[in-house]
Structures are given as structure tokens and as C-alpha cells.
Amino acid sequence: MQKLRDEIVAKCKALLEDGTVDRVIGWEKGLFDYDCSPATFTKENIDELVYNEYCGSNLSKYLVKESKAEGNVAVLLKPCDTYSLNELLLEHRVKKEKIFVLGIPCGGMKDEKGELLMKCNTCKGNEHKIADEVMDSDLTVPEARDRFELVEKLDGMTPEERFAFWQGELSKCIRCNACRNVCPACTCLKCVFDNHASGIDSKANADSFEEKMFHIIRAFHVAGRCTDCGECSRVCPQGIPLHLFNRKYIKEINELYGEYQAGETEDSRPPLANFTKEDAEPSVIYEKGRD
Amino acid sequence: MQINENGEFRPTIVAFCCNWCSYAGADLAGSSRASYPADVKIIRVPCSCRVNPMFILRAFERGADGVILCGCHPGDCHYSTGNYYARRRMTMLFGMLDYLGIEKERTRVEWVSAAEGAKFSATMNEFVSAVKELGPNRKLRDLRCKN
Numbered sequence: 001m002q003k004l005r006d007e008i009v010a011k012c013k014a015l016l017e018d019g020t021v022d023r024v025i026g027w028e029k030g031l032f033d034y035d036c037s038p039a040t041f042t043k044e045n046i047d048e049l050v051y052n053e054y055c056g057s058n059l060s061k062y063l064v065k066e067s068k069a070e071g072n073v074a075v076l077l078k079p080c081d082t083y084s085l086n087e088l089l090l091e092h093r094v095k096k097e098k099i100f101v102l103g104i105p106c107g108g109m110k111d112e113k114g115e116l117l118m119k120c121n122t123c124k125g126n127e128h129k130i131a132d133e134v135m136d137s138d139l140t141v142p143e144a145r146d147r148f149e150l151v152e153k154l155d156g157m158t159p160e161e162r163f164a165f166w167q168g169e170l171s172k173c174i175r176c177n178a179c180r181n182v183c184p185a186c187t188c189l190k191c192v193f194d195n196h197a198s199g200i201d202s203k204a205n206a207d208s209f210e211e212k213m214f215h216i217i218r219a220f221h222v223a224g225r226c227t228d229c230g231e232c233s234r235v236c237p238q239g240i241p242l243h244l245f246n247r248k249y250i251k252e253i254n255e256l257y258g259e260y261q262a263g264e265t266e267d268s269r270p271p272l273a274n275f276t277k278e279d280a281e282p283s284v285i286y287e288k289g290r291d
Numbered sequence: 292m293q294i295n296e297n298g299e300f301r302p303t304i305v306a307f308c309c310n311w312c313s314y315a316g317a318d319l320a321g322s323s324r325a326s327y328p329a330d331v332k333i334i335r336v337p338c339s340c341r342v343n344p345m346f347i348l349r350a351f352e353r354g355a356d357g358v359i360l361c362g363c364h365p366g367d368c369h370y371s372t373g374n375y376y377a378r379r380r381m382t383m384l385f386g387m388l389d390y391l392g393i394e395k396e397r398t399r400v401e402w403v404s405a406a407e408g409a410k411f412s413a414t415m416n417e418f419v420s421a422v423k424e425l426g427p428n429r430k431l432r433d434l435r436c437k438n
Contacts, residue, residue, distance in 0.1 A: 154390065163392025163430060192345065209431055213348045216387055220344050223383055245387070252386045257379070272383065275375035277365065282378060282400040285385040 001107075004137050005051040008076065008104060011135065015074050016043045021100050022071030025062050027055045034112040038062060040073075051076070056109035056117050058231050060084040060094075061184040067095045075099060078106040079141065080119065082129040083227035083263030084184035089130070090266060091225075093187050103131030107139035111234075118243065119230025122147035129264060147228065151247050170211040172238040175204050179232035179242050185222040185262075192217065219245035224253055224272035227263040256280050302356035302422045304331045306415070307346065309339045311369035312404045313361030319408030327415035331359075338362070339400075340373035344384045347398065351431035357397045357422035361411070364402040374402070393430050396421055 012024045026049040028039035036054045040062075058081045066073045077085060085101065088094045108120040123144045128134050154162055180186050180193065193214065194201050205211045219226075219242075228250060232242040253260055257271045257279070295301055308314040314335050320327060336342055339362025350358050360381060362374045381400050389395040399418055403411050 159389070159392040159394065161392070162390065166391050209352050212391060212431070213345075213352065216348060216384075216391070217345055220384060220387065245390075248387060248390050249383060252383060256382065272376075272379055275372065275379055277375070279365075279375065279378055280382060282382040282385050285382060285389055286395050 001052050004105070004135065004139070005049075007135060008051055008102070009046060009049050011102060011133075012041070012046055012049065012074060013043075015100060015102075016046060020072065021074040023066065023073045024049070025059050025066060025073060025075045027051065027057070027059075027076075032112075034110070034114075040066070051104065053107065053110045054112075056111070056119075056234060057182075058084055058184055058229050060088060061182070061187070063094045063099055064088065064187050067098045072098050072100060074102055076102050076104050077128065077131065078104060078109075079126055079128050080106070080124045080227075080229055082131060083124065083261070084229055086130050086263040086266050087185060087225055087227055088187065090263075090268070090270075091187070101128075101131045101133075103128035103134035105135060105137035105139040106141060108142035116142060117230070118233055119228075121145050122228070122230075124228075130266065147247060148251050150241070150244055151251050154244065154248075166212070167208060169240050170215055171208065172240055173205060173211050173214070174238060175202070175214065176237060177202070178235045178237065180218055182231045182235045183222060184229060184231070185225045185227070186218075188221075192221075215242070215245060218242075219249060222246065223249040224260070224270040225262050226250065227261070256284070300423060300427060302330050302419060302427070303354055304328075304357045304359065304415075304419055304422060305350040305355045306331050306333045307336050307339070307342045307358070307360045308333050308403075309341075309362040309369075309374075310335055310337050312363035312367065312402075313339075313411065315405035316361070316403040316407050316411040319405065320412040321408075323408045325408055325412035327412040328419045330419055331415050338368065338370050338373040338377075340370075340377040340380070342377065342381075344380065347384065348431070351397075351428060354428075354432060356425075356428040357399070357418060359399045359401060359414075359418050361401050361403045361414075364404055367404060394425055396425055397428060397431075 015021050024041045026041055027036040028048050029050045030037050034054045038057055038059055041049055059075050060081050089096055109117045111117050120142050123141045126141050226246040230243050253271045260271050342360055347358050365374055368374045385398050401414050
């Protein structure tokens with residue numbers, strides 16, 4: 001890993017030296033070993049860049065802001081992060097001509113306890129979907145498990161059990177908005193949850209309904225655009241399995257409108273911004289589970 | 292939700308009706324004297340795809356017991372394609388409500404054209420009685436909101 005990190009730094013230095021880019025988005029070391037935070041580097045401090053098994057965060061969202069600033073910017077993206085970048089390019093959130101994507105290999109990322117991150121359990125594979133250059137390495141990604149396992153388990157429960165499950169999970173929510181802020185698909189300049197007139201902006205949940213409303217709407221806004229990068233669950237300070245909302249939408253979209261992986265290509269059409277005349281009627285939902 | 296003097300439960304139903312078909316369908320139901328329960332409160336929207344999922348959740352929060360969205364038949368949208376998008380969105384939203392354990396019978400989408408006054412009244416009668424059977428909506432209410 002150290003060797004790979006040195007190669008990455010050398011590559012970034014070369015990019016900064018020959019003027020291809022002015023800044024590099026990478027990770028810097030925090031207080032603890034497991035604490036690697038996203039940071040922007042220039043020629044002066046590029047040596048502080050780290051890359052180890054705790055660099056789980058997805059850096060593609062930072063490009064929204066960075067690609068609008070002056071100068072070009074390089075970004076380090078793991079294979080799964082490139083899906084998010086494709087989605088951002090598709091939505092014209094990132095200026096492609098101002099970025100340089102350095103694809104870096106990944107061998108699975110860990111959380112602070114040293115366990116594999118939730119998102120790495122359902123790894124998307126070794127391939128960078130978009131990259132200007134990919135670093136060589138012998139790292140291999142962890143084996144992927146079925147990502148819909150838990151969603152199917154929930155689907156199999158009775159509505160009362162499901163309601164109790166979500167009541168228990170969502171009542172932990174402190175509305176810190178971390179899930180929204182970290183999500184690479186949540187890039188609205190003005191968020192519906194920042195609207196003062198709505199009565200539900202930036203405040204703690206006052207009752208059980210507000211908890212659910214926030215999470216239903218948050219997941220709905222990224223439905224069909226969510227690449228299942230798992231950042232929402234990773235950053236949740238309360239440990240709410242938020243990815244289960246996104247995966248429910250993904251599963252439903254796959255079943256009703258055909259398999260779709262957001263961010264797979266740069267020019268696909270998100271299923272909720274699309275239709276066919278033969279689409280299922282909303283009543284399929286009531287018919288499900290009745291037979 | 293209302294309880295009338297006989298102790299009978301009267302649901303509050305919010306019906307989002309598209310301006311071009313269903314709202315005119317409701318008009319026709321009125322002018323042709325087809326009756327439907329007064330529990331149905333109609334909100335006119337320019338197109339069924341104007342309905343944001345938040346509207347539906349908001350209606351529940353503010354005390355609705357059932358929400359029904361009525362639009363033009365697929366293919367007949369005044370704006371050509373609006374109801375196709377609405378159809379996908381509502382399917383997704385209803386699936387999520389079901390996933391959270393909320394009774395799926397409280398939400399519905401029906402296509403009602405301007406010539407279908409009888410269908411409008413039959414749909415509303417049927418939906419109101421279905422929601423009446425489910426009882427008051429407790430899972431999705433803001434408990435601070437009174438009627």
C-alpha cells in the first residue's frame with residue numbers, strides 16, 4: 001500500500017509540475033490511523049497525501065465545486081467512485097474539460113474498527129468506468145455479496161414488522177444532514193430541506209412522521225440516480241442503514257423498468273426521467289404479495 | 292379524520308386532480324348528479340406530474356387518511372407525456388410507503404378522463420369506503436396537527 005501511495009504521489013507531482021492540473025483532491029491523514037479525510041493539495045503540500053485502507057470516502061462530489069473554481073483539478077477515484085462521477089457528468093454538474101481523473105486501485109476499504117466497509121461487501125468490481133489514467137497494482141477487490149439480501153428480508157416481513165423496524169431505526173435520526181451532504185447524487189444548489197417556508201428545514205425531528213418524510217424524500221430524490229456507493233450509511237453517526245432505502249428503489253426499478261446501474265456509462269437515461277408506454281400501473285404495488 | 296355525532300369515522304381524502312381530465316371529470320360527475328362522498332377534498336393541479344411526492348406525504352402529515360391522484364389516461368395527457376412520468380414516480384413512492392410498513396391501500400392512482408363523470412364518482416365511492424375500512428391514519432400523522 002505504501003508503494004502504491006508513493007507512486008500516486010509521484011504521479012500527482014508530475015501532473016502538478018507540468019501544469020496539467022493546479023490542485024489534486026485526495027486524502028490527508030487525520031488524528032488517528034483510521035482517520036483519512038478528503039483534502040485538496042497543491043504543489044506545496046502534495047507530500048501530505050495519503051492512500052491506505054481507510055480512504056473509503058468518495059471524492060467525486062468535491063469536483064462539483066472544484067471544477068467551477070479557477071484552474072484544473074485532478075481527482076483520485078477508486079473504481080466504485082467513478083460511477084458517481086459518470087452520474088455527475090451526465091447531469092452536467094462537473095466540467096469534464098477541467099478535471100483529470102486518476103483511477104486508483106482498491107483492495108477494499110475498512111472502517112474505524114478495521115472491518116470491511118458495508119459498501120465493500122457488495123463491491124462493484126475492479127474496473128474504472130471513467131479515468132484519464134489508471135494506476136497499476138496487484139490489489140484485488142473483495143468478493144461481492146448479493147446486495148439485495150436485506151431488502152428481500154424486509155420485503156418478506158409483514159407490514160407491522162417493517163413499520164416497527166423502520167420506526168426503531170429512523171427514531172435514531174438526529175437530522176444532521178450528513179447523508180445528504182455526502183451524497184454525490186445530492187447536488188441541488190438549493191435543497192428542499194433548506195427551505196425555511198417548508199417548516200421542516202434544518203431542525204431535529206419533532207415526531208415520528210418527520211423522520212420518515214425526510215428519509216423517504218431524500219431517497220426519492222436520488223432514486224434512479226443513486227449509484228449505490230453507500231456513502232450515506234458510512235457517514236451516518238447514528239448507524240441508520242440508509243442504503244436500504246436506496247437499494248429498495250434500485251431493486252424496484254430493476255424489476256419494473258429493466259436493469260439499470262446508474263453511472264455505468266456517461267450517457268444513459270435515468271429511469272425516472274424516462275418512460276415507456278407499457279409501464280406497469282402503480283397498482284402493481286397493491287397486487288404484490290396478495291397471491 | 293373526523294368523527295361525526297354518531298361516533299362514525301369520516302375519513303379525510305385528498306384527491307389531486309389534473310386540470311384537463313379528472314377535474315373536468317369531477318365537474319361532469321357534479322353536473323350529471325352522480326354522487327360521491329363529501330369527504331373527498333379536491334386539489335386541482337395542472338397535470339398529474341405536477342404532484343411531487345412531498346405533496347402526498349404532506350397531505351398525510353396534515354391529517355389526510357387517504358390520497359388519490361387522478362390524471363388523464365396514459366397517452367391522453369394534455370402535455371403529451373406528463374402522466375407517464377407521474378406513473379413511474381408514484382409507483383416508486385407507493386412501493387417505498389409499503390416498504391416502510393404503511394398501508395398501501397391509502398394511496399392510489401386512477402386515470403379519469405373528462406368524459407368519465409360516472410367513473411369519477413364510482414372511484415371516489417370505492418376509495419372512501421376502502422379507507423373507511425382501514426380506519427384513521429395514525430402511522431403518517433403529525434400528532435401535533437389537530438383537525
